[in-house]
Amino acid sequence: MKITALEEYGLRCMVLLARQRDDDPLTLPEFATREGFSIPYAGKLLMILKRSGLVKAVRGRKGGYVLAQSPEEITLKEIFEVLGKPVFSAGYCGRYAREHEVCIHSGDCTVKNIWQTFDEFIESYLEQVTLADLASGDISPLEENGLKLQQKA
Amino acid sequence: MKITALEEYGLRCMVLLARQRDDDPLTLPEFATREGFSIPYAGKLLMILKRSGLVKAVRGRKGGYVLAQSPEEITLKEIFEVLGKPVFSAGYCGRYAREHEVCIHSGDCTVKNIWQTFDEFIESYLEQVTLADLASGDISPLEENGLKLQQKA
DNA sequence: AAAAAACTTTACTTTTTTGTAAACTTTTTG
DNA sequence: CAAAAAGTTTACAAAAAAGTAAAGTTTTTT
Numbered sequence: 001m002k003i004t005a006l007e008e009y010g011l012r013c014m015v016l017l018a019r020q021r022d023d024d025p026l027t028l029p030e031f032a033t034r035e036g037f038s039i040p041y042a043g044k045l046l047m048i049l050k051r052s053g054l055v056k057a058v059r060g061r062k063g064g065y066v067l068a069q070s071p072e073e074i075t076l077k078e079i080f081e082v083l084g085k086p087v088f089s090a091g092y093c094g095r096y097a098r099e100h101e102v103c104i105h106s107g108d109c110t111v112k113n114i115w116q117t118f119d120e121f122i123e124s125y126l127e128q129v130t131l132a133d134l135a136s137g138d139i140s141p142l143e144e145n146g147l148k149l150q151q152k153a
Numbered sequence: 154m155k156i157t158a159l160e161e162y163g164l165r166c167m168v169l170l171a172r173q174r175d176d177d178p179l180t181l182p183e184f185a186t187r188e189g190f191s192i193p194y195a196g197k198l199l200m201i202l203k204r205s206g207l208v209k210a211v212r213g214r215k216g217g218y219v220l221a222q223s224p225e226e227i228t229l230k231e232i233f234e235v236l237g238k239p240v241f242s243a244g245y246c247g248r249y250a251r252e253h254e255v256c257i258h259s260g261d262c263t264v265k266n267i268w269q270t271f272d273e274f275i276e277s278y279l280e281q282v283t284l285a286d287l288a289s290g291d292i293s294p295l296e297e298n299g300l301k302l303q304q305k306a
Numbered sequence: 307a308a309a310a311a312a313c314t315t316t317a318c319t320t321t322t323t324t325g326t327a328a329a330c331t332t333t334t335t336g
Numbered sequence: 337c338a339a340a341a342a343g344t345t346t347a348c349a350a351a352a353a354a355g356t357a358a359a360g361t362t363t364t365t366t
Contacts, residue, residue: 001275004155027342028342059334059342062335191355241343
């Protein structure tokens with residue numbers, strides 16, 4: 001299981017923006033310097049975020065990027081949907097079919113089912129954490145964070 | 154977020170094995186045919202699984218591979234630990250440091266914290282699903298599967 | 307004991323992901 | 337209105353992951 005580079009760095013850009021004043025946009029060189037990648041790469045990331053509507057670009061001399069909504073209104077789920085694909089997505093059956101016309105999935109689609117359930121599980125977490133939670137810096141263990149995992153009797 | 158090819162196909166091999174009689178090993182050509190990849194690739198996968206102790210190789214004419222334990226005793230967490238890295242692992246801070254000596258993580262390590270918590274959350278799920286659950290083919294939605302996610306009051 | 311069937315290893319090709327370079331367009335400020 | 341500062345696009349280079357080929361080793365069965 002892997003977090004892609006786009007997800008990692010894209011999320012960091014969002015955190016930087018969440019800590020910024022609304023009327024003070026962050027520029028591409030600033031993103032690049034503060035996270036250690038090139039300016040064009042920062043451009044690529046912010047372009048993705050902008051197209052999705054999560055951030056707005058301010059053009060001109062005093063321009064840069066600002067969040068489109070307040071950090072409290074943005075969940076990790078929304079950010080992740082923009083930066084990458086979920087564990088289970090529409091193309092799954094085709095992606096692993098290879099030379100076969102349809103997937104051959106160990107006889108039946110049992111593996112598909114586990115990813116689908118797993119994905120639901122993950123998203124139930126992501127949709128409960130906001131960008132404000134992240135920016136404030138105290139993501140706590142599950143139990144202290146409003147989430148609890150229970151074993152049914 | 155991405156499931157790697159090794160994780161996908163390695164898990165499928167384990168499911169195939171879980172559905173096999175103990176005294177009837179599966180051979181590399183059988184894995185290859187049934188999942189649609191080459192025999193050497195099957196060898197690569199099974200080698201990883203064997204080194205980790207999850208499966209045993211039986212050499213000679215009637216050889217092949219068998220599970221080292223019964224499917225009820227093997228959790229998804231164990232399988233995943235062998236086939237890939239978790240979302241948050243030891244090398245994290247170095248992996249994203251790039252040209253910097255240490256990670257620069259948006260001022261402080263807030264992003265690291267979220268992955269660490271996220272990883273705990275994921276593993277709490279993976280360790281409750283066994284290979285037997287998978288092989289039986291009915292992975293149900295969370296609530297019906299002994300797991301429940303609760304919002305704290 | 308020899309051959310067959312299976313596991314094992316090393317090296318290599320292909321594909322995808324990452325990341326950069328460079329040129330271009332737009333908007334604001336003096 | 338021109339220059340500067342910033343966003344935007346296209347194309348390309350480097351690195352990692354995925355997958356294959358081929359040759360070698362071990363064990364069992366005849």
